Amino acid sequence: MTGFWPLLKRELWAYFVTPLGWVALTVFLLLQGWHFALVVDHVAAQSAQAGQQTEMSLVSGFFGSTVFLYLILFLLIPPLTMRTFAEERRQGTIDLLLTAPVTNAAMVGAKYCGALIVYLSWWIPTVLYLGIAKQVTAIDWQVVASCYLGVALVGAAYIALGVLASALSRNVFSALLSTVLVVLGLFLFGAVELVTKEGAILHKAARYASIWAHMSELSLGVIDTRRLVFYGSLSLLSLFLTTQVVAAWRRT
Amino acid sequence: MLRIEGLTKRYQNRTAIDHISFHVPTGSVVGFLGPNGAGKTTTLRIIAGALGPDAGSVTIDSVSITEHPLVAKAKIGFMPEHVPLYPEMRVVEFLRFRAELKKVTAKDRNNAVLRAMSEAQVDDVQNVRIETLSKGYRQRVGLADALVGDPPLLLLDEPTASLDPNQIREVRSLIRKLAKNRTILLSTHVLTEVEAVCDRAVLISRGKIVADGPIAEVTSRYEAGSFRLRVRGESLRVQEILSNAPRVTQVQVSPQAGDICTVCVTFSSDFDRELEHLVAALVADGIGISEVRPEQSRLEHVFSELTREEAP
Numbered sequence: 001m002t003g004f005w006p007l008l009k010r011e012l013w014a015y016f017v018t019p020l021g022w023v024a025l026t027v028f029l030l031l032q033g034w035h036f037a038l039v040v041d042h043v044a045a046q047s048a049q050a051g052q053q054t055e056m057s058l059v060s061g062f063f064g065s066t067v068f069l070y071l072i073l074f075l076l077i078p079p080l081t082m083r084t085f086a087e088e089r090r091q092g093t094i095d096l097l098l099t100a101p102v103t104n105a106a107m108v109g110a111k112y113c114g115a116l117i118v119y120l121s122w123w124i125p126t127v128l129y130l131g132i133a134k135q136v137t138a139i140d141w142q143v144v145a146s147c148y149l150g151v152a153l154v155g156a157a158y159i160a161l162g163v164l165a166s167a168l169s170r171n172v173f174s175a176l177l178s179t180v181l182v183v184l185g186l187f188l189f190g191a192v193e194l195v196t197k198e199g200a201i202l203h204k205a206a207r208y209a210s211i212w213a214h215m216s217e218l219s220l221g222v223i224d225t226r227r228l229v230f231y232g233s234l235s236l237l238s239l240f241l242t243t244q245v246v247a248a249w250r251r252t
Numbered sequence: 253m254l255r256i257e258g259l260t261k262r263y264q265n266r267t268a269i270d271h272i273s274f275h276v277p278t279g280s281v282v283g284f285l286g287p288n289g290a291g292k293t294t295t296l297r298i299i300a301g302a303l304g305p306d307a308g309s310v311t312i313d314s315v316s317i318t319e320h321p322l323v324a325k326a327k328i329g330f331m332p333e334h335v336p337l338y339p340e341m342r343v344v345e346f347l348r349f350r351a352e353l354k355k356v357t358a359k360d361r362n363n364a365v366l367r368a369m370s371e372a373q374v375d376d377v378q379n380v381r382i383e384t385l386s387k388g389y390r391q392r393v394g395l396a397d398a399l400v401g402d403p404p405l406l407l408l409d410e411p412t413a414s415l416d417p418n419q420i421r422e423v424r425s426l427i428r429k430l431a432k433n434r435t436i437l438l439s440t441h442v443l444t445e446v447e448a449v450c451d452r453a454v455l456i457s458r459g460k461i462v463a464d465g466p467i468a469e470v471t472s473r474y475e476a477g478s479f480r481l482r483v484r485g486e487s488l489r490v491q492e493i494l495s496n497a498p499r500v501t502q503v504q505v506s507p508q509a510g511d512i513c514t515v516c517v518t519f520s521s522d523f524d525r526e527l528e529h530l531v532a533a534l535v536a537d538g539i540g541i542s543e544v545r546p547e548q549s550r551l552e553h554v555f556s557e558l559t560r561e562e563a564p
Contacts, residue, residue, distance in 0.1 A: 002322055006352035010338075018340060092336035096397075098302040099330045100353045101322040250304045252263075 003102030004110050011084075011114025020079070021118065028076055028122045035068040036129045058133055059140070063147035064219030070187055070211065073158060078179035080119060081162025084111040085246075086175040094249070104246045108239055112163050119155045123148065143221040150218035153231035154211055158183050160238035167245040187211055253278040253405055253435040254299065259308035261294050268294040270459040271308065276405075276452075281431045283446030283467075284439040286456035287559050292439040293333060295456070296409045299437070300330040312405055326355060329403040333410040333439075335394030339383035343374055343393055346382060347400055354401040364400055372396035372426065388419035395426065406436045412445060424448055443555055457559040470554055478502075478518040479527060479546055485539035487513045493533055499526045 015021040039061040063069065088094040097107055130139055162179040169175035190210030196203035207213055214227045254276040261268045269291040276282045286292045297303040299310050301321050310317045310324075317324040338346055347365045356364045369375040372395040377385060382393060391411065398406055411427065412420040427449050430436065438450060446453055446467070453470050455463040463470045483490055487507045494503040494517050502518040519526055527544070534541060 002355075003353055006349060009352075010349050014338075014340070091339075092332070092334055093338060095297075095302050095330075095332055095336050096350070096353075099300040099325060099328070100350075101325040101355060102353060103322070250302065 001103060001106040001109060003100060004106040007097070007102065007107060007110030008113055011110055012117060015114065015118045024076055024079060025122055028072065029125055031068070031072045031075075032126055033129070035066065035072070036062055036126070038068070039066065040133065058137060059130070059143050059147060060216070060219035062129070062219075063150060064212075064215040064217075069151075069215065073154065074180060074183055074187070076122075077119070077155065077158045077162055077183065078176045081115050081159055081166055081179060082169075082172045082175040083166070084115060084163050085167040085242075086169045086172045087166075090171055098250065104243045107246060108163065108167075108242045112160060112239055112242075115159045115163065116156055119159060120152060123151060140221065143219070146218045146221045146223050147215075149223065150215050150227075153227065154215070157231045157234040157238070160235040160242075161186075164238045164242045164245070167242045253280075253313060254437065255309075255311045256295075256299070257309050259295065259298060259310065260306050261291075261298060261303065262306050267459055269298075269456075272456065272459070272461045273308075274454045274461060274464050276435055276437050278404075278435055280452055281427075281436045281438065281450045283450035283453045284437055284456065285441065285443065285446055285453055285555060286439075287441055290456045290559070291459040292441075292456060293409055296330070296332075296407050296437070296439050300328055300407055301325045302330075326401070327403055328405050328407060329398030329401070330407045331394045331398040331409060331411060333413055335390055335397075337382045337390060337393060337397075340381065342379050342381055343369070343385075343396075344378040346393065347396055350397050351400045354403075356401045364402065367402070368396040368399040371399050371430065373422075388415055388422070391415060391419070391423060392426070395423070399430070404435060406430065406434050407439075408436060409439045410441075411438070412440070412442060455555065455559070462559070463554065477546060478516060479544060481515045481517065481534075481541060482512065482543035483515060483534060483539050483541050484512050485534075485537070486511065489537065490515060490534070490539060493537060493539075494530065497526065497530050497533065500530070 039058060043058045043061055085094070088097065130144055133139060158179075161182050162175075165178040165182060166172075166175040169178060186209065190206055190212055192206035193203050193210050193213065196206060208226070208230065214224075214230075217224060217227070256275065257273050258271045259269055259273070260271050272291075272295065284292055284295070294303065298305050299312075299317065301317050301324065304318065312324045312327045315324045315327065338349075341349070344365060347368060348361060351361045351364050351368075352358075366375070369378055372392045374389060374392045374396050377389055382390065385393065395408075395411065398408070408427065412423050415423060424445060427436065427438065431449060438446070440446060450467065452465060453463065453467050454461060455470070487505050490513060491503060491505045494500055494505075494515060499519050500517055501520045502516075504516040505513055506515075507513045517530070531541060531544065
């Protein structure tokens with residue numbers, strides 16, 4: 001992994017000194033804040049009707065019960081990853097990396113980890129939401145931890161797909177579009193479980209790949225190792241393919 | 253220092269470079285000449301490790317770029333034709349990043365960057381964002397990047413392309429300074445650049461090496477050239493004398509004001525001696541000569557001779 005650290009530092013530097021990084025963070029927090037407010041309203045209304053508080057509903061509502069979580073990911077992960085390789089190729093700066101003593105794995109690893117660290121940093125302020133909610137309701141922090149594990153896993157896989165799409169694209173717009181299509185396609189494939197018969201192969205396959213189902217499980221504090229394997233495999237396979245794409249640039 | 257053996261690269265149905273071999277001895281400055289599209293940039297990108305060859309080998313100090321790319325690349329400073337830079341970075345930030353990437357230790361990094369900036373004369377803009385720099389300064393930042401880490405071999409691809417005459421002069425002067433203690437392979441199609449700074453020339457045309465050796469040796473193999481003369485006398489008589497001279501292949505006489513005319517005369521070979529005879533014959537005939545100058549340099553003539561069949 002020769003060259004990994006300087007490249008990772010450069011990636012993080014680029015995200016945080018350009019306005020795009022801060023705009024993305026602001027949009028993410030505004031949308032998540034709005035999403036959290038909707039969930040709080042909904043849980044408060046339910047509690048008032050039932051005459052009791054359900055602290056699990058607040059966390060599971062935020063992390064697993066609404067479509068907003070995924071919409072925000074579809075909206076913000078593609079712009080986060082679109083520049084990783086496509087922009088370097090457009091500007092010609094990819095030659096700086098290809099002619100430096102840097103391995104392909106280090107190049108891909110640094111781009112991926114840079115985007116992943118930025119993505120995870122977006123989630124840090126959301127802990128405050130739960131801190132605020134804790135003033136009025138009990139919060140199970142173990143469930144919260146499994147929810148954050150879920151968003152980390154989903155993000156890790158989406159980002160790996162986005163980095164691969166960026167490596168395959170000649171410009172940032174096609175990288176953006178192809179990432180949106182892939183992550184949306186993956187999400188919709190998971191939703192097929194809702195319209196197929198239980199027990200059917202397609203239903204099983206869709207359930208195995210259903211991000212919504214995975215996040216619903218994790219938001220209840222259930223950590224299933226199959227999910228770890230699914231997202232781990234998806235991430236590693238995408239990153240492996242990306243290193244092959246980078247290696248192919250040297251051949252053509 | 254740099255040895256290339258049987259290097260070949262194909263793009264789909266087109267052969268960009270075809271079994272080329274040459275070497276660049278330690279401490280020399282070699283001009284890598286060829287028309288646009290001859291295969292210069294492809295060759296340089298393979299040497300720099302950005303592109304893999306289909307056949308052949310590249311070794312730098314006996315280290316193969318394909319077998320030990322990380323070791324070989326550490327010995328190379330590459331300045332591509334279109335210098336790629338991160339526009340949002342300041343010059344010093346960019347060079348520090350490049351130094352770290354090139355594995356310059358943290359202890360030596362600051363000095364390495366300062367030295368490169370000083371050599372490339374960009375220390376006065378070290379805190380300026382690259383996006384605001386002029387083209388000339390960007391070229392120099394690219395040169396500073398190639399110099400960071402003090403690599404023994406510099407690959408410079410068209411370093412003066414699209415610069416204005418003052419900037420070209422400055423960059424050439426820089427290359428001459430750098431040539432004192434480094435091995436340089438300078439790719440260009442500007443022949444005066446090679447004549448100004450190189451000891452040797454390698455000519456490539458349509459992906460094949462067509463000449464290789466010290467510049468004097470390369471030009472002596474193709475003794476021929478054109479000269480422009482400014483003479484005073486009757487133009488028909490001038491034409492007659494020149495056309496009858498041996499080894500003259502072409503004469504063009506353009507009458508000017510009064511009895512002055514300019515003449516372009518082309519020799520097939522051995523033109524030094526023939527030019528003397530021709531001047532003597534004109535003077536003996538009472539024709540005054542106020543100027544004799546080469547129409548094109550010898551290297552330029554060799555270049556046009558060897559690359560004549562190049563694609564339009």
